[in-house]
Amino acid sequence: xxxxxxxxxxxxxxxxxxxxxxxxxxxxxxxxxxxxxxxxxxxxxxxxxxxxxxxxxxxxxxxxxxxxxxxxx
Numbered sequence: 070x071x072x073x074x075x076x077x078x079x080x081x082x083x084x085x086x087x088x089x090x091x092x093x094x095x096x097x098x099x100x101x102x103x104x105x106x107x108x109x110x111x112x113x114x115x116x117x118x119x120x121x122x123x124x125x126x127x128x129x130x131x132x133x134x135x136x137x138x139x140x141x142x
Contacts, residue, residue: 085134092127096120 100120 082134082137085130085137089127089130089134092123092130094127096123096125096127099123 097120100117
């Protein structure tokens with residue numbers, strides 16, 4: 070039973086790291102893409118602000134995942 074809890078904690082850690090990469094990738098894509106196909110806001114302050122916000126949030130989640138990884142023994 071104890072091994073299952075450890076595996077679950079490790080899976081959660083990897084998912085947290087993957088989610089942080091997804092947020093940062095979404096922020097980069099939002100800033101870098103020139104075509105929104107009508108789904109995203111037009112290029113401007115709102116779009117770039119949302120992209121930067123996603124990047125910052127993804128970096129924060131990556132930092133938290135890194136901290137958890139360091140404490141994982």
